[in-house]
Amino acid sequence: MSPVRRPLVRVLPLLLSVLLAGCGAPAPRDAAERDIREAVADWARTPPERLAGIPLEGWAYEVSEVRRDGGQATVRADLRYRLGGYDAAAAGSAREVRVARENGRWTVTGDRAAPGALPQLWDQGPVAVVRGTHSLVLGVGQEAGTLSAIAAEADRAVPAASAAWPGPWPGRTVVLVPGSVDGMAELLGRPAAEYRGMGAITTGRVGAGAAPADRVVVNPQGWAELSSMGRGVVLTHEVTHVATRTATTATTPLWLSEGFADRAAYRGSPATPEQAAPALARAVRRGEVPGGLPRAEDFAFGGDPEALARAYEGAWLACRLIADRWGEAALVDLYGRAGREPWPVAVRGALGVDPEALTKDWQEALRAEFR
Incomplete structure (x- = not known):
């Protein structure tokens, strides 16, 4: 073996052992931290008595961090639980558990939402x-x-x-x-x-x-x-x-999501468009027919309440038009397609028209309704 290669062979095993120790070995925990974790685990085995009437299942706290300051400690944990018969999967909540050393033992003294949660x-x-x-x-x-x-x-x-x-x-x-x-x-x-x-x-x-x-x-x-x-x-x-x-994704137009929900809410209701869409009726009669279907920003709260009302009312009447002209099944089909296809493709596939034609039909329907 040449003199150049000999030192390299001797160094590699040592270097490899250092890397493995640094990357793979868990950080050691002292006895106090182990006791704190055990105290939280014992306390978290069952939900608090004050929640006895809630159908909780899978209740568990998973500790992620322990910060100790003398006889006090703050524990960061993730709470997981399900409402039995209602939740398809576990709900989550980041929690901050307070622990204190009393009479030689660590005891949980409080539990609240973690900062920012x-x-x-x-x-x-x-x-x-x-x-x-x-x-x-x-x-x-x-x-x-x-x-x-x-x-x-x-x-x-x-x-x-x-x-x-x-x-x-x-x-x-x-x-x-x-x-x-x-x-x-x-x-x-x-x-x-x-x-x-x-x-x-x-x-x-x-x-x-x-x-x-x-x-x-x-x-x-x-x-x-x-x-x-x-x-x-x-x-x-x-x-x-x-x-x-x-079925609702980032590609689903907000007007379709809100209008569909209102369509469901008003089905079978005696409310007329005049009663349920007063803000839009006033605007159309002033000659202010919307230039297009409501945009996502039109549904933002905190602005002009009349404009917000017109957005919701216009969305509902658009879904009402689709259900009346193409059928309830077509409206459902459009909703499903809109969540997985580009909007022009979804409209043509469900209604057989392009988006521009749908908008024009909606505008004409508004003029006819509120003349």
Whole structure:
């Protein structure tokens, strides 16, 4: 062996052992950290007593980080759970668990949403549970009669959504009712001003996949201001979003998603376009026929309420036109295609016309309706 190669042969095994030790070996944990992890594991084996009425399954905390400061420790963990009979897969929540050393033992002293994570409903107070035929209603700071009435409305909304959307979905819904609009905003991670005057909203995101834990969140103040018919329309609209979630993607036009949900909500209703679309009726009569179907930005909250109303009303009337002219099955087909095909391809495939012709037909229908 040459003198040049000999040192290389001797160094390689040592270098390899160092690399393997640095990359593959887990960081050692001291006895205190092991005890803290065990304390959290023991505490997290069963849900807290205050959640006894909620059908929780698969409840587990997975510790990801332990930060110790003397006799105190903060543990970062991921909570996983399912609502039995309602969730297709586990819901998740990042948590911060506080642990203290007391009488020689580590004990869990508190649990809350981790910084930057959304809280759970039970973080806002004791949760009351009402089970409907097709619904599970969880509320904080609400009277039992209010939650029962919402469950009854949800039980009517689920079959209405199923009638409009024959595609596969679980046929049941979970409704969260926080104590205030501020509580609603906290659950959704948005400013409360965005939800004032709103009756309800869903937690699922367009294009985010199967949304196994899609919830309807009710704004108690907005809900109280609605008429009986208005409550039915709002809840059916939101439940329809839950039903169509797996077929809704980033390519689905927002007007189609919102209009389809309103179509489901108004089916069988005695409300006329004049009654259900007053803002758009006023605009058309002023000669302000929309230049095109509503854009995604037209549905943004916080702007002109009249413009927002016109967007929703125009979307509903577009879906109503499609159902009346081409049939309910064609509207469902268009919705499904829009989530997986380019929009021009989806329109031609479902309706046999191009998008420009559909827009023109909608504009003419508005003029005829509100002349």
